[in-house]
Amino acid sequence: MSLAADAPGGPIAWVRQRLFATWFDGLVTVAFALFGVYLFATLFDWAIVNAVWTAEAREACTASAGACWAVVDARGRLILFGLYPREEHWRSALACVAIIATMGLSCVPFFWSMARLAALWLIGFGTFMGLMYGGFFGLPTVTTEQWGGLSLTVFLFSAGLVVGMPTAIGLALARRSRLPVVSTLAGIVIDFTRSIPLLALLFAAAVVMPLVLPSEVQGDKLTRVVIAFAFFYACYQAEIIRAGIQSVSKGQEEAAAALGMPGWSRVFDIVLPQAFRNTLPATINQTVITFKETSIVTIIGFFEVTSSASAAVGRGEWAAYFVEVYVFVALIYFTFAFALSRYGAYLERRTRLVRG
């Protein structure tokens, strides 16, 4: 790329060389350009020019060939808040903002220490729980069965990560333990969990656990689901970390040992930071996948943002406009996933994985 840009002759020569070198190249270029313009124009017409924007104008949707964004206006609250009581939506919204703010803050280098991250997430989850569950200061109690929408999605994601990441580190270290019992057990647990679908694990946590466990230790259904979700994530992340540990040269551990550094410091100060740095792309990948996988909890009766959206168009007057609703939901997912990817790219630059 940079070679071509530096080639003499400027942009015109570049275009001629790159896009119109032969008559066939020229044909392909023109065909794709026309197709691109057509695609963009059609989409623009549908999404903007002919679109209907407000819920009051619902009748206009039937007549118009464009997008009916009115459905988002009319059903937006159901999509974003699920079954949460309508008068209390502000709590769900605030709770959602609290979690997103906590996620944002944990991305800032200032908070990158065990103590600060732990304090930050205690406050974050505490605020979330207080707002969502209520039961004090005159806030009516809203049980977890009624939680839903975007706040449930971000909660599942962040709790999965915050619980799952330390578990993953523990599992990865256990799998590399010198004690055969520990490493074999960790290996079996990780490989078994990775061999079953997330769906089966969540189903077991939600439906089978209550049949097996005595009621005192069952906990709330959402708690069980979060733990199962976190554990599933942890097993995949553990293998990424293990790969990272194996990529750190033996000389690093030896140098630390020769300096008299204690075992925990060799692991947490020397080996793990490099393991994470070396596997950053895979870790970001797994994080994005985990965000998108939160939608699976719909199967056990939780209405996170995707299932709330399906419910919002499921029947009745807006049923015809499911495309618009799913485009809206897709944009929400895109916003989060894309932000995660960009943050990953920033981390790679920062940790000098990629040379600027």
Add this chain to the structure above:
Amino acid sequence: MAEAIKLETVGKRFGDFAALSDIVLAVAPGEKLVVCGPSGSGKSTLIRCINRLERHDSGHIFVEGTELTDDDDAIRAVRREVGMVFQRFNLFPHLTVLENCALPAIRARGLPRAEAEARGHEELSRMRIGDQAAKFADELSGGQQQRVAIARALCMRPRIMLFDEPTSALDPEMIGEVLDCMTDLARTGMTMICVTHEMGFARRVADRVVFMKDGRIVESGPPDTFFDHPQHADTKTFLSQILGH
């Protein structure tokens, strides 16, 4: 005063391969020992046994009177007193040069951060590389990295330093700067064991040169005798090979 390091009939095997056989060696405090020999002769294994990066199978090793056994506390106590410099530097790439020096001193010696960093600056300056403290290892030349590695080891204030072919991975033009730093260090009275093929350095600095072959000490003596009047046929062959070009 007692020996700084004492090896009594030490043996070490890797499977069927005898890496060390019947090694008897005593190093006095402040002594500079150069170990040489063909590759695979057990030189590296020998010094790696002294700080227990390798576990010896037979015999006894004493470092400043402490015997190296499976006792982890004893091993760490010995490692705090014995610095090591590796052929491939092994600097921590995710830390700055200064952090490379300060963190081990904090973790292994329990120094407060400010003191550890002050020590880091001091030792880096001594290795004439104080101006690079804020950089990362991969921004430095090989010679600079090796001097950082020496400074890092010195931050532990060890009484003994082990060098495992410290200049073998360097480009020729950088060997001098590292050897100069090692020479300065030798003048401070540090006990040093250097595995190296730098015979000029051995002649200038060593009190004694040890020649190893097939896991055994074949010959040892002061540099003048060793280089000018080698006794053993293997030593003569080795010296002619290494000095011949």
